[in-house]
Amino acid sequence: MCSACWNNSSKKEPFWTNSPSFIVKSYSPMAETKYIFVTGGVASSLGKGIIASSIGKLLQARGFNITIQKFDPYINIDPGTLNPYEHGECYVTDDGQETDLDLGHYERFTGIKTTSYNNFTTGRIYQSVIDKERRGDYLGKTIQVVPHITDEIKRDMLYLGKKGGYDFVITEIGGTIGDIESLPFVEAIRQLKWELGKNAVCIHLTYVPYLAAAGELKTKPTQHSVKELQSEGIQPDILVLRTEHELNAGLCKKVANFCNVSPDAVFQSPDMPSIYQVPVCMQDQGIDRVILEKLGMPVGEKPSLGPWRAFLDRRNNATEELHIGLVGKYDLQDAYKSIIEALQQAGVYNDRKVRCHFINSENITNENVAEMLQGMAGYVICPGFGQRGTEGKLIATRYCREQNLPTFGICLGMQMMVVEFARNVLGYADANSTELNSKTKHNVIDIMEEQKNITNMGGTMRLGGYECAVKAASRSREIYGSDVIRERHRHRYEFNSDFLAQYEEKGMKCVGTNPESGLVEIVEIPTLKWFIGTQFHPEYSSTVLEPHPLFLDFVKTAIAHQSEVEA
Ligand code: GLN
Numbered sequence: 367m368c369s370a371c372w373n374n375s376s377k378k379e380p381f382w383t384n385s386p387s388f389i390v391k392s393y394s395p396m397a398e399t400k401y402i403f404v405t406g407g408v409a410s411s412l413g414k415g416i417i418a419s420s421i422g423k424l425l426q427a428r429g430f431n432i433t434i435q436k437f438d439p440y441i442n443i444d445p446g447t448l449n450p451y452e453h454g455e456c457y458v459t460d461d462g463q464e465t466d467l468d469l470g471h472y473e474r475f476t477g478i479k480t481t482s483y484n485n486f487t488t489g490r491i492y493q494s495v496i497d498k499e500r501r502g503d504y505l506g507k508t509i510q511v512v513p514h515i516t517d518e519i520k521r522d523m524l525y526l527g528k529k530g531g532y533d534f535v536i537t538e539i540g541g542t543i544g545d546i547e548s549l550p551f552v553e554a555i556r557q558l559k560w561e562l563g564k565n566a567v568c569i570h571l572t573y574v575p576y577l578a579a580a581g582e583l584k585t586k587p588t589q590h591s592v593k594e595l596q597s598e599g600i601q602p603d604i605l606v607l608r609t610e611h612e613l614n615a616g617l618c619k620k621v622a623n624f625c626n627v628s629p630d631a632v633f634q635s636p637d638m639p640s641i642y643q644v645p646v647c648m649q650d651q652g653i654d655r656v657i658l659e660k661l662g663m664p665v666g667e668k669p670s671l672g673p674w675r676a677f678l679d680r681r682n683n684a685t686e687e688l689h690i691g692l693v694g695k696y697d698l699q700d701a702y703k704s705i706i707e708a709l710q711q712a713g714v715y716n717d718r719k720v721r722c723h724f725i726n727s728e729n730i731t732n733e734n735v736a737e738m739l740q741g742m743a744g745y746v747i748c749p750g751f752g753q754r755g756t757e758g759k760l761i762a763t764r765y766c767r768e769q770n771l772p773t774f775g776i777c778l779g780m781q782m783m784v785v786e787f788a789r790n791v792l793g794y795a796d797a798n799s800t801e802l803n804s805k806t807k808h809n810v811i812d813i814m815e816e817q818k819n820i821t822n823m824g825g826t827m828r829l830g831g832y833e834c835a836v837k838a839a840s841r842s843r844e845i846y847g848s849d850v851i852r853e854r855h856r857h858r859y860e861f862n863s864d865f866l867a868q869y870e871e872k873g874m875k876c877v878g879t880n881p882e883s884g885l886v887e888i889v890e891i892p893t894l895k896w897f898i899g900t901q902f903h904p905e906y907s908s909t910v911l912e913p914h915p916l917f918l919d920f921v922k923t924a925i926a927h928q929s930e931v932e933a
Pocket residue numbers: 748749750751752776777778779801856857858859860
């Protein structure tokens with residue numbers, strides 16, 4: 367575990383110098399950036415993000431400096447205002463962009479840091495074009511989808527390659543080929559393929575369904591999807607076929623024939639027990655080799671993926687289960703994606719298979735709390751917005767504190783720890799966050815001064831990475847192994863420091879603060895087994911090869927707690 371990663375007290379590097387610590391060998395930067403475009407067909411949710419991440423991982427293991435970006439065809443400027451039921455978790459980059467959750471996969475797989483330049487939406491592109499139009503930048507021209515929107519997309523697609531000095535820029539296009547809204551992106555890729563020539567490849571991910579009644583795998587949807595892509599002017603160079611059943615060589619050859627793709631450029635991506643096995647599965651079939659060949663580059667040796675394989679082995683060997691309760695209002699995997707991934711990564715490094723259980727806080731009452739929380743080794747009080755489910759979270763938090771159960775409060779979860787403590791220990795029955803009760807006298811969580819007059823909801827929270835000074839002799843300091851850390855935020859409300867002395871006196875310690883503003887970032891009750899709340903979101907920065915220390919320690923304590931209970 368590299369503690370240096372959490373210690374960002376040194377001056378912040380420009381984003382493009384971020385290079386992961388596990389690069390096996392270093393090539394001198396290539397003269398020209400290569401571009402890999404990843405599109406999807408037949409159905410959504412096939413895992414384009416996982417394929418893009420896996421390709422990134424494989425190229426990185428060959429020593430290349432890579433980045434991955436996503437273009438989403440919806441009109442929202444960013445997913446920040448989207449309901450998790452619509453769009454899953456909103457992932458936040460260190461530079462404060464609210465993004466698609468696929469960027470979380472990019473970071474977890476490759477250890478790269480993404481930025482606001484790694485995720486664009488149709489809305490953001492139109493906004494930029496319209497702003498330019500209002501400024502008069504187009505000198506009286508009629509503004510049209512082609513060329514103005516497509517030029518803007520092309521500019522954004524090339525930006526990281528030009529500015530960041532990457533060897534490879536992998537670009538994933540959200541949605542499915544054939545959708546009306548993805549047309550400008552596909553047109554931009556068509557044009558770029560011409561302009562970039564040998565420096566671009568297109569990978570198309572499709573689905574091969576198995577018809578149980580006929581006992582057959584069907585390639586027709588793939589053929590149609592490729593035809594659709596061709597009719598939009600793009601000939602894919604490589605096909606990846608998602609499938610629940612192994613595809614034989616004959617079937618892949620047939621797809622190659624019908625789709626104008628060379629037979630060695632058709633790959634299959636069967637369902638895997640873990641998404642982290644996908645890079646190995648792709649490497650075994652040689653996708654990275656074929657990409658390099660298509661780009662006219664020397665292939666070189668096949669990298670061993672040593673640390674990655676070690677992680678997978680450890681994951682496979684960790685058969686003993688550890689049950690963690692997620693107390694929140696969504697019973698939806700994707701809503702807490704990064705938290706679940708961070709817990710599972712921490713599980714692997716503690717030789718456990720972590721199973722997450724959703725505990726719907728809307729249903730928790732004083733009467734049923736013991737029953738609803740029963741049987742877990744530890745609890746995460748989840749982030750969130752708005753009133754719904756918060757009283758249940760407070761009841762759960764109280765139960766966890768009083769029963770001395772390992773408890774991790776994240777963002778709203780930390781705020782719940784603070785409110786619960788005020789109500790039941792400081793004796794302020796009406797204590798609350800002003801987000802949930804704007805009239806309370808005991809506003810232990812309050813809106814920041816600079817947030818008070820904000821009326822626009824989108825992109826106006828406290829977002830992205832901020833430094834946090836961690837107090838000596840605290841549990842958090844011990845866990846991080848560093849006095850100064852840097853973590854990502856996404857919230858509007860803060861601990862109200864008017865109450866700080868009272869908390870400290872009664873045993874809830876404010877052990878992490880922003881060095882500039884003094885805002886409280888971490889609270890803990892040191893007399894309990896593990897009761898830590900963070901105003902920031904540590905889950906965003908946990909990766910496969912660098913799991914987050916707070917999650918590692920939380921899981922470790924949960925294991926010890928479970929053994930105690932069972933003894
Ligand atoms: N709703 C809270 C706030 O805005 C917490 C946000 C969160 O959990 N991400 O401060």
